[in-house]
Amino acid sequence: QVQLVESGGGLVQAGGSLRLSCAASGRTDSMYAMGWFRQAPGKDRELVAHITLNGGSTYYADSVKGRFTISRDTAKNTVYLQMNSVKPEDTAVYYCAARRFDTYYYTSSQYYDYWGQGTQVTVSS
Secondary structure, eight states: OEEEEEEOOEEEETTOOEEEEEEEEESGGGOOEEEEEEEOTTSOOEEEEEEETTTOOEEEOTTTTTTEEEEEETTTTEEEEEEOSOOGGGOEEEEEEEESSOOSOTTOGGGOOEEOOOEEEEEEO
8 A cells, every 4th residue: 555645736926836745655665656647627637747766767748848847756755746937727736646567558547556635736827
């Protein structure tokens, strides 16, 4: 069992920065990869960034590429999402998720085994 707790959400002005954190506990050695999803009202939950915990390879949605950075601190069992140059369209509930196994379909939320409670990010214009 793995528990994920997000933090760092809040209100930020367009163009500003925010850093989200996801602290994992439990059987963290069972995790293969982690990702940050977001869900805006009326929208599907979408993957915005992804990182493998061993190799640290990353993936970003086109909408956030160049603005967001995902990273991990293996010693702290924590994954971060650094959000720079935020836009109003970034407003959403952001969820941290973890997978136990590798998959080709890593952009799909259904392949993730553990989820955090979500943290609200609101970007004002």
